Amino acid sequence: MAERLIVRAAPQEFVCREGSWNDLEEHLRRRGIERVLVVRGVKSWAAAGRYWPQLDGTEIHYHVYGGECTYGERDAIAGYAAEHQLQAIIAVGGGKITDVVKSAAAKLNLPAVILPTLAATCAAWSSLSVMYDAHGAYIRFDVFPRSNALVLLDPAVIAASPPELLAAGIGDTLAKWYEADAIIRHLPAPPVEVELAWSTARKCRDHLLEYSAAALAAVSAGVLDDALTRTVETIIMVGGLVGGFGEDYGRTAGAHSVHDALTAIPEAHSLLHGSKVAYGVLVQLALEENFAEIEELLPFYRQIGLPASLADMGLDFLTPGDLLELGERAAVPEASIHRMHGRITAARIADAAVELERFVGSWRRDSSGGPGRALDTGEVAQTNDAAGVGMWTKQAGK
Incomplete structure (x- = not known):
C-alpha cells in the first residue's frame, strides 16, 4: 500500500439516545469547561432550538452561521473564541456548521462538541472538514490530528428534520x-x-x-x-x-x-x-x-x-x-x-x-412502476442558514 494509514476511528465520546442533549452541561463540567461558543444556524435552530438544554453554570456566547463552510467563516469564529478566551466550540446544526466548527476548533486547539440537527452526512463523527469557497464550490478537505471531543446525537431531533x-x-x-x-x-x-x-x-x-x-x-x-x-x-x-x-x-x-x-x-x-x-x-x-x-x-x-x-x-x-x-x-x-x-x-x-x-x-x-416520485429543485434545495453573518451574542449563566 502506497498511502500512509492513520486510524482516526471515532470521537472521544459519543452518545445516541433520546434526550442526550440534556446532559450537555454535565459533560462540559467533567471537562472543566465553563465558557463556550455555540455556533448555530437560523432554520436549524428554529426547528431544533426547543431541544436546547438550560445551561445554568456555563457562560454561553452565540454565533449565527453565515451559510457556507469557508476559511473566512472559520477565521471569524476562531477569532471571536480566542478574543473572549472561550474553552470549547459547540456546533448545533448540520454538516457545514459542524465542519466549520471543527476547523475553527482545530485552529485554536480547542475541543469541538457536536450536537447534530440533521443526519445528512457523517460530519458529526469525522475528524475532517470539507471546505468551500464563498460561492459554494468545493476547495478541499482538511484532516485534523484531534478527534471531536463529544457528539450528542438525539434521534428525536432528527425526527423533526425535513x-x-x-x-x-x-x-x-x-x-x-x-x-x-x-x-x-x-x-x-x-x-x-x-x-x-x-x-x-x-x-x-x-x-x-x-x-x-x-x-x-x-x-x-x-x-x-x-x-x-x-x-x-x-x-x-x-x-x-x-x-x-x-x-x-x-x-x-x-x-x-x-x-x-x-x-x-x-x-x-x-x-x-x-x-x-x-x-x-x-x-x-x-x-x-x-x-x-x-x-x-x-x-x-x-x-x-x-x-x-x-x-x-x-x-x-x-x-x-x-x-x-x-x-x-x-x-x-x-x-x-x-x-x-x-x-x-x-x-x-x-x-x-x-x-x-x-x-x-x-x-x-x-419499468411498470413509472418514474416514481418526482424530484424538483424546491424539494431538494440546500438548507443553508444564510442569515445573520457575524451576529454575536452573549448569555451569562446564572
Whole structure:
C-alpha cells in the first residue's frame, strides 16, 4: 500500500439516545469547561432550538452561521473564541456548521462538541472538514490530528428534520460502500484496519437498503422509531467509521469526485450534497460498466427520492461539451476518482454520464412502476442558514 494509514476511528465520546442533549452541561463540567461558543444556524435552530438544554453554570456566547463552510467563516469564529478566551466550540446544526466548527476548533486547539440537527452526512463523527469557497464550490478537505471531543446525537431531533435532508444523508452514506469497495477490492493484501473499513462500508449499504424507507416514513410523520434510529446511527456513526479506519482507502472515490465537479455548476448549488453524491455513485458504476448494480439500485433511488439522472437534478440542459468539462473537473490530478482501478479520464467520465442517462431512461420506460416520485429543485434545495453573518451574542449563566 502506497498511502500512509492513520486510524482516526471515532470521537472521544459519543452518545445516541433520546434526550442526550440534556446532559450537555454535565459533560462540559467533567471537562472543566465553563465558557463556550455555540455556533448555530437560523432554520436549524428554529426547528431544533426547543431541544436546547438550560445551561445554568456555563457562560454561553452565540454565533449565527453565515451559510457556507469557508476559511473566512472559520477565521471569524476562531477569532471571536480566542478574543473572549472561550474553552470549547459547540456546533448545533448540520454538516457545514459542524465542519466549520471543527476547523475553527482545530485552529485554536480547542475541543469541538457536536450536537447534530440533521443526519445528512457523517460530519458529526469525522475528524475532517470539507471546505468551500464563498460561492459554494468545493476547495478541499482538511484532516485534523484531534478527534471531536463529544457528539450528542438525539434521534428525536432528527425526527423533526425535513425528510429530503435524511434522504440526502442516505445517498451520501450509500456511497461509502461503492467508493470503498472500488478501492479496496483491488488491494492485494489490505491491512486489518482497511478490512474493517471495507466490512463497515458494507454494513452501511445493508442497513440503508433495509431501514431507509421506514425511516423516511417516520420522519415524514414526525415520529421516532427503531428504523429511524438505526438509519441515523448508520449515517453518522457507521458511515464515519469507514473513513476513520480506512482513511483514503475508505473515504471517497468516483462518486465524490463527480459531486465536487458538480459544485462548479451554478444550477447545481441548490442541490443537497448527498443528492449529488448519490448521482455520482451511479456515474461511478457506469464507469465500471456495472449496469447490473445500477439496475439493482434504481428502485431504491426511486423509493426514497434520490436523483438517478441529470434530468432529476434539473441539469439535462448540459451539452456534450459541458459534460466533458464536468469530467475534466472530476478528473483533476488530485481527485479521489483516481483511487479507482484503471486510468480514469475526463472523456470516460463524460461517456459514463451519457450512458447513465440512456440506461436510466430506458429502465424507466420499461419499468411498470413509472418514474416514481418526482424530484424538483424546491424539494431538494440546500438548507443553508444564510442569515445573520457575524451576529454575536452573549448569555451569562446564572
